[in-house]
Amino acid sequence: EVQLVESGGGLVQPGGSLRLSCAASGFTFSSYSMNWVRQAPGKGLEWVSYISSSSSTIYYADSVKGRFTISRDNAKNSLYLQMNSLRAEDTAVYYCAREPRSTSCVSFDYWGQGTLVTVSS
Amino acid sequence: DIQMTQSPSSLSASVGDRVTITCRASQSISSYLNWYQQKPGKAPKLLIYAASSLQSGVPSRFSGSGSGTDFTLTISSLQPEDFATYYCQQSYSTPRVTFGQGTRLEIK
Numbered sequence: 770e771v772q773l774v775e776s777g778g779g780l781v782q783p784g785g786s787l788r789l790s791c792a793a794s795g796f797t798f799s800s801y802s803m804n805w806v807r808q809a810p811g812k813g814l815e816w817v818s819y820i821s822s823s824s825s826t827i828y829y830a831d832s833v834k835g836r837f838t839i840s841r842d843n844a845k846n847s848l849y850l851q852m853n854s855l856r857a858e859d860t861a862v863y864y865c866a867r868e869p870r871s872t873s874c875v876s877f878d879y880w881g882q883g884t885l886v887t888v889s890s
Numbered sequence: 891d892i893q894m895t896q897s898p899s900s901l902s903a904s905v906g907d908r909v910t911i912t913c914r915a916s917q918s919i920s921s922y923l924n925w926y927q928q929k930p931g932k933a934p935k936l937l938i939y940a941a942s943s944l945q946s947g948v949p950s951r952f953s954g955s956g957s958g959t960d961f962t963l964t965i966s967s968l969q970p971e972d973f974a975t976y977y978c979q980q981s982y983s984t985p986r987v988t989f990g991q992g993t994r995l996e997i998k
Contacts, residue, residue, distance in 0.1 A: 804985070813992050814926075814934065814977055818987035828985045864933055874940035876924040880933035881908035 771795040771879045773865050775822050778884030785855050789882055791848040791865030799823075800845035802868040804877060807861035807886075817863070818850065833859075855888045861869070862886075892916055892953045892983050896976075896990035902998040907968045911993045913978035922982040925954055928992075929974045936961065937976075949960045971995050 777789040782847040791803070805817040819828040829841055838851040848865050862885050866877035893916035903909050913923065921941040926934035936945045938954035940963060951966040965972055978990040 770933050814979070814989040816985075816989075830986065869939075872939065874922050874924065875984040875987065876936055876939040876979070877926075877934070878936050878939075878945065880935075882933055 771867070773879055773881035774864065775865055775881040775884040780873065780887045780889065780890050781855055782890055783856060786851070786853045787855065787886060789850040789852065789863055789865075789884060789886070791850075793846045793848065793865075793867075796867075798841075798846040801870060802839060803848045804866045804868065805839060805848075805878065806864045806866050806880075806884065807859075808864070808883075809858075809861045812861075815861075820848070823844045852886070855886075857888050860886060860888045891986065892919060892980050892991040894978055894980055894988055896978055897991045898993060899991065900994040900996065901969055902996045903944065904998045905968050905970055909965045909995065910964055911963045911976055911978075911995075913956075913963070913990050915959045915961075915980055915982075918958045919980045919982035921957045922980055922984075923951075923954075923956065923961045924981065926977045926978045926979065927972075927974045934977060946980055968995075970997075 772794045774792045780789050797809040802821050804819050807817050822840045836854045840849045862883040864883045865881045867879040895914045897912045923941045925938040928934040937948050937952050942954045953964045976993045981987045
């Protein structure tokens, strides 16, 4: 069974840092591209960042570029999101999400349960 | 960025009803359109990919159609477990995908 389990969320002051983790199991993690998607309280979904299976290709949304860093450790079946210079508008539930292979239409077929990040003084 | 607009934003319906949700893209996205269902406090669940392909395990009462800029998600006969929020998502501009604002489906 595919499982994605996020951790690392919490309350942080504006300007602070936080590192999110996503532990993957039930599939060959090293073969899949992964993403972070966030959802502000009561709002819609926003794509945050993408990393290819080998970490060779990385992308960020303009809203987080220069402040967030995505990475992965295939040996540990883990995905990470280092978040620096956090702002109130970064407050959201952060989901890790898997992209299925062999499809021209990118979608997210498995999601974690999410971890809440609250940026507030 | 490609903007995705869903209509309606909310919808009240009864068990057994046929329901259609519309998603419009700000430019042509071919068939690079997916649909998700999200229940309160839960992660989104993929229902339809590539505009009309049913994700494995999803009931056949869900269907998708459209191409270019206009897309629809149809639920042929609403079940109690279908009351949720639905999102469309374009992947034409992958990896910078964008989502619609959501359609909340409520019990009448």
